[in-house]
Amino acid sequence: MPVTTPDSVFPSPGGDDFAKFASRRSVVHSTKGIVACTQPLAAKCGIEVLETGGNCVDAAVAVAAGLNMTEPCSTGIGGDMFCLYYDAATRKVSALNGSGRAGAKYTPQAVRRSLNLKSADEDPDARIPMSSVHAVSVPGAAAGWCDAVERFGSGKVSMEQILRPAIELGERGFPVSEITAHFWATSEAQIRRASPNGAEMLKADPAAPDGVRAPRAGEIMRNQNLARTFRALAAEGKKGFYSGRIAEELIKVVENLGGLLEPGDLLHHLEVGSEPVEPISLKFRGLGVAEQLRDSILVDEGEGKEKGDLDVGLELWEHPPNGQGIVALMALGIIQELERGGKIPTFGPRDFNTAPYLHAIIEALRIAFADAAWFVTDPSVEEVPAESLISQPYLAERAALFSPDRASGVPAHGSPALSSSDTVYLAVSDARGNAVSFINSNYGGFGTCIVPSGCGFTLQNRAANFSLDPRHPNVMAPRKRPYHTIIPAAVTNLHDGGSLHSVFGVMGGFMQPQGHVQVLLGQVVGGLSPQQALDAPRVCIGNGMPEAGAGRGELDLAVYCEEGMPEETVEGLRRLGHRVEVVAGSKRSLFGRGQIIRWSVDPVEKMGVWSAGSDMRGDGAAYPL
Numbered sequence: 001m002p003v004t005t006p007d008s009v010f011p012s013p014g015g016d017d018f019a020k021f022a023s024r025r026s027v028v029h030s031t032k033g034i035v036a037c038t039q040p041l042a043a044k045c046g047i048e049v050l051e052t053g054g055n056c057v058d059a060a061v062a063v064a065a066g067l068n069m070t071e072p073c074s075t076g077i078g079g080d081m082f083c084l085y086y087d088a089a090t091r092k093v094s095a096l097n098g099s100g101r102a103g104a105k106y107t108p109q110a111v112r113r114s115l116n117l118k119s120a121d122e123d124p125d126a127r128i129p130m131s132s133v134h135a136v137s138v139p140g141a142a143a144g145w146c147d148a149v150e151r152f153g154s155g156k157v158s159m160e161q162i163l164r165p166a167i168e169l170g171e172r173g174f175p176v177s178e179i180t181a182h183f184w185a186t187s188e189a190q191i192r193r194a195s196p197n198g199a200e201m202l203k204a205d206p207a208a209p210d211g212v213r214a215p216r217a218g219e220i221m222r223n224q225n226l227a228r229t230f231r232a233l234a235a236e237g238k239k240g241f242y243s244g245r246i247a248e249e250l251i252k253v254v255e256n257l258g259g260l261l262e263p264g265d266l267l268h269h270l271e272v273g274s275e276p277v278e279p280i281s282l283k284f285r286g287l288g289v290a291e292q293l294r295d296s297i298l299v300d301e302g303e304g305k306e307k308g309d310l311d312v313g314l315e316l317w318e319h320p321p322n323g324q325g326i327v328a329l330m331a332l333g334i335i336q337e338l339e340r341g342g343k344i345p346t347f348g349p350r351d352f353n354t355a356p357y358l359h360a361i362i363e364a365l366r367i368a369f370a371d372a373a374w375f376v377t378d379p380s381v382e383e384v385p386a387e388s389l390i391s392q393p394y395l396a397e398r399a400a401l402f403s404p405d406r407a408s409g410v411p412a413h414g415s416p417a418l419s420s421s422d423t424v425y426l427a428v429s430d431a432r433g434n435a436v437s438f439i440n441s442n443y444g445g446f447g448t449c450i451v452p453s454g455c456g457f458t459l460q461n462r463a464a465n466f467s468l469d470p471r472h473p474n475v476m477a478p479r480k481r482p483y484h485t486i487i488p489a490a491v492t493n494l495h496d497g498g499s500l501h502s503v504f505g506v507m508g509g510f511m512q513p514q515g516h517v518q519v520l521l522g523q524v525v526g527g528l529s530p531q532q533a534l535d536a537p538r539v540c541i542g543n544g545m546p547e548a549g550a551g552r553g554e555l556d557l558a559v560y561c562e563e564g565m566p567e568e569t570v571e572g573l574r575r576l577g578h579r580v581e582v583v584a585g586s587k588r589s590l591f592g593r594g595q596i597i598r599w600s601v602d603p604v605e606k607m608g609v610w611s612a613g614s615d616m617r618g619d620g621a622a623y624p625l
Contacts, residue, residue: 027613032625033056038614046063069223071180072446074445077226078139082099084319084489096275101138131190136448140274163233166227176215197452200453248263249453277319280326282332289314314491316329318489320386326386331367337399353566355571361539362573373413384473447461487516490502511591540560540583557579562583593618598610
């Protein structure tokens, strides 16, 4: 039988065949639990942990580790994590902030000197390059994984059991998926030049320059150094990452490249760990959502009340600042105020992805980003008026900036009354009714592409999101966390005290809150299934990367429409004054990759059912237990 090589199965490296054909996927159902993520082999890591007796959080950490192994172009233990956990027993949503901080020597003045930048008076908008060693902040993921398991895990599985499937992938090798191979190839040059240890992140090949290259789709990749890192975390907990060999190599490579991190910065994070924080939320009853939900409520869900007496609607939960989830809440709240004020109609399924519908979403997002770009920072260092930003009076005030007839420019940030706040997204649910919305990121692709020797992972570039302007709330400061793009989301029902509606997320830099608004409204206004909501073409304002905003007071005025958006919609947006660009091929990665897991109850059997969708723009799917 002839041998089939990867090159005969997949397009040659560098091709532009990403999502070449429209996909058709079905919603995946299960009564026991679901893992939805971008990599099948990583999903299997989570399924194994669920089968062993772990809960959704135990499984989510296993998936995050598996994604680090199989999709290092998006995520890793050298980055950060956030999660929202829904506890079915208490009907409570809890949040964990697993983001790292700047080092003790990180000041705007020190970084400007090192980068030979002008003073803040001469150039207040100067930025830290994404590839700079100064973009490295303390990785928070390792502590976040351990703290999430300790706080929300089942207590029935150990970290060794949780990380074992990912360790086996690294030691035995795994075939590289198609989209991951594409982004690995595009990052190869930066991996080679970023640090002396880049070969660790490439495939050994005697025929390649220097004996290494980016792995191609379908080829076997091993990462025994990352497996070794995971073994240290499994055996020693957080201490195995923030002290000892791994910490020494991390500091060594950063110092050798002129960075300012010190051993004490890692020990500080070991001591303080991840931060349990209160999630923020907004109640949404607009656009006919309350009426639709009231019709679907089972008789006994009202606990003896008449349906007409119930407070019906949804509550969208987001991670608080320093994350940008508040953008999604503000945009959704502004849309609700626009309808209340008669500036937009009550959109329904026929309006989904029409020009007026998207115009309202685009303008609401622009207003929300204008505020977030100024106010979102580390609330433990600066005062962040999160409660005021999502209050009804302030949202109504900001909604007044909207015109139904024309596109706006970039609005200035508002002044709420101050109160006295590349990435992988995954969702996991379990048989007990619990669910977790979990996100882990290097930030831009492989991050800085800087590799600590013998560790098998790259260091994030999250500190590039700091402002170097001392007048800005998000200005860099010692032991401060920057504006963060990664945001998990959860939705609960109002009528019964907080039963779960869904956990979901859309990855992709500044696309994330935009994706949250679009896929949620796609379901509750457009009448789409979880899978259809993810399959639908999306829009993105700005370009989804750092130039688009965080802490820099600027937004690209272009509206990027994904290939497949109706031509009538594209032309309608142009007539409203939007500068529209249609994005096709591999550049469609701009619109992110999402996962949704919904909860419902069979009306006859009274049995709970998980229903999930997974983005066709990714390599993965939703996998039932």
